[in-house]
Amino acid sequence: GQQVMQIPQYQHVQEGEDFTTYCNSSTTLSNIQWYKQRPGGHPVFLIQLVKSGEVKKQKRLTFQFGEAKKNSSLHITATQTTDVGTYFCAGPEYGNKLVFGAGTILRVKS
Amino acid sequence: EAQVTQNPRYLITVTGKKLTVTCSQNMNHEYMSWYRQDPGLGLRQIYYSMNVEVTDKGDVPEGYKVSRKEKRNFPLILESPSPNQTSLYFCASSSRLAGHPQYFGPGTRLTVT
Numbered sequence: 001g002q003q004v005m006q007i008p009q010y011q012h013v014q015e016g017e018d019f020t021t022y023c024n025s026s027t028t029l030s031n032i033q034w035y036k037q038r039p040g041g042h043p044v045f046l047i048q049l050v051k052s053g054e055v056k057k058q059k060r061l062t063f064q065f066g067e068a069k070k071n072s073s074l075h076i077t078a079t080q081t082t083d084v085g086t087y088f089c090a091g092p093e094y095g096n097k098l099v100f101g102a103g104t105i106l107r108v109k110s
Numbered sequence: 111e112a113q114v115t116q117n118p119r120y121l122i123t124v125t126g127k128k129l130t131v132t133c134s135q136n137m138n139h140e141y142m143s144w145y146r147q148d149p150g151l152g153l154r155q156i157y158y159s160m161n162v163e164v165t166d167k168g169d170v171p172e173g174y175k176v177s178r179k180e181k182r183n184f185p186l187i188l189e190s191p192s193p194n195q196t197s198l199y200f201c202a203s204s205s206r207l208a209g210h211p212q213y214f215g216p217g218t219r220l221t222v223t
Contacts, residue, residue, distance in 0.1 A: 001169070009150070031209050042200060043153065045211040088152060092209040096160065097168055098143070102152035 002027045002093040006101030014109050019076040021104035023089035030092060032065055032072045037103070038085040046074075079108050112137045114215035116201050122221045123191055131186045131218050133201030141204045142184040143168065143212070144176065146197040153200065159184055160207065191222045 003026040013019050023032065031050045035043040047056055049065035049072060056063045062075045076083055086103040093099050114135045123129055135142065143158035145168075155168030159178040173195055175187040184203075188195060198219050202212040 006152075033211060035212075042214040042217050043202075043212070045213070048211060090153075090212075092207065096166065096207055097155055097158065098209075098212065099155070099169070100145075100153040102150060 002091065002097075002099050004089060004091055004099050004101040006089055006104055008104055009102065010105045010107075012107040012109065013079050015081060016078050019079050019083070019106055021074050021087050021089075021106075023072045023074075023101050025070045025091050025099075027093075028069050030069075032069075033090045033098075034063060034072075034074055035088045035090065035100075036085050037088065041085075043088060076106075079106070081108050081110050084108050112213070114201055114203055114213050116199075116215040116218050118218060119216060120219050122223065124223055125192055126190045129188050129191060129220075131188075131199060131201075131220070133184045133186065133215060134182050135184075135201075135203040135213070136182065137203060137205070137213065138181065139203035139205050139213070140181070141207055141210070142178065143202050144174070144184070144186045145200045145202065146170065146195075147200060147217075148197050156186070156199075191220075193222050196220060196222050 005024045033048045034046040037043045053067045054065040060077045064073045086105050088103045090100040117132045144156040145153040154170045157176040159165045201215040204210040204212045
């Protein structure tokens with residue numbers, strides 16, 4: 001079945017530094033979704049990318065979908081303590097199942 | 111308020127004692143699913159349902175059952191829980207298929223001793 005790999009597993013940054021997490025799928029994706037889970041909370045939908053090469057921004061967050069639609073990245077500029085949490089990517093398999101990456105845990109030192 | 115609710119939020123039980131975790135959504139969503147979250151493994155889909163009376167296995171269905179008799183409810187049943195089912199469980203719903211944003215419930219932390 002489809003596999004979604006996410007790296008790094010864990011990153012600890014100084015407040016103000018940038019952060020990037022990468023997502024790679026074993027198959028071409030029709031779309032990719034990104035979620036954020038705060039410590040002790042539940043995953044919350046951030047964004048969905050659909051088009052090849054698509055780039056979307058949400059304030060300090062930049063999301064990219066690769067040209068081949070098999071990889072994606074989330075970049076946070078100038079991290080803040082409010083950015084802490086686990087970031088997941090997810091892609092649909094055959095339109096019905098949703099496969100998540102293992103997530104990247106972000107910790108921010110103030 | 112649009113939401114997905116789960117009950118109970120915390121549960122400690124013993125091996126073999128049947129239990130049900132309820133999930134309900136008030137958004138008239140067709141697609142619902144259950145996930146388990148374990149450290150280092152991310153979210154793994156247990157079962158999903160594309161509509162009433164339509165359910166299918168996800169990646170880790172062994173030891174679980176589900177039913178979808180009403181559009182709003184999607185209970186998760188553990189007929190004979192075992193310690194390896196100790197995990198954090200999330201229910202989620204979306205307006206259509208898996209390719210649409212998922213709205214997650216608050217989670218149920220289950221411990222099986």
